[in-house]
Amino acid sequence: DAKTTQPNSMESNEEEPVHLPCNHSTISGTDYIHWYRQLPSQGPEYVIHGLTSNVNNRMASLAIAEDRKSSTLILHRATLRDAAVYYCILRDNNAGNMLTFGGGTRLMVKP
Amino acid sequence: GAGVSQSPRYKVAKRGQDVALRCDPISGHVSLFWYQQALGQGPEFLTYFQNEAQLDKSGLPSDRFFAERPEGSVSTLKIQRTQQEDSAVYLCASSSNFRGMNTEAFFGQGTRLTVV
Secondary structure, eight states, rough: OOOBBOOSSSEEETOEEEEEEETTTOOTTTTTEEEEEOOTTSSSSSOOOOSSSEESSSEEEEEEEETSSSSEHHHHHHHGGGOEEEEEEETTTSOOOOOOOOOOOOEEOOO | OOOOOOOOOOEEOOOOOOOOEEEEOOOOOEEEEEEEOOTTTEEEEEEETTTTEEETTOOOOOOTTEEETTTTTOEEEEEEEGGGOEEEEEEEEEEEEETTSOOEEEOOOOEEEOOO
């Protein structure tokens, strides 16, 4: 699987937007971009995924660069419950089925 | 239950003891995955089932690790002769798409194994 690069940690203030970046310069045409998050003492939780176009759901938005070499997960209004490790994952539609997690970004939200 | 259920939540094993970890996936989910997560690290893939067939076991770290899903629903991860390096959280996930591709994976809360 192609690799992703994320900052180790980020801080945000409560009720402010958060932009979590992910670089994936070796992405292939069949790779989907997935985001999962893991709250303390919980299993990972699906957030959003996309291929080329920007995507929105009730949890977040995913902005994908035109060349697909980077993407940004956007939390529109951070809450204390959004404090978690966020993982950006590339998943090849033509290859194995597993999710390959990297180190992720630990998001801290300050009240 | 509505989600993926794992048991036990916590397990303490003496070095050399065998352990069995159980995963109840969401009913009807075809794909089932096991992951191992060391403290402070991201989850690492262990093995994948499509129904009862184990299609990928490339992530199992040694022949002491064995997983099964005999009826295509509940799965068990067995670790024989546990070692201290086996201490980790073991996560199970399931998804509905038969290839598990690009569909949401649902994770359980994990089993924290401590080998003493």
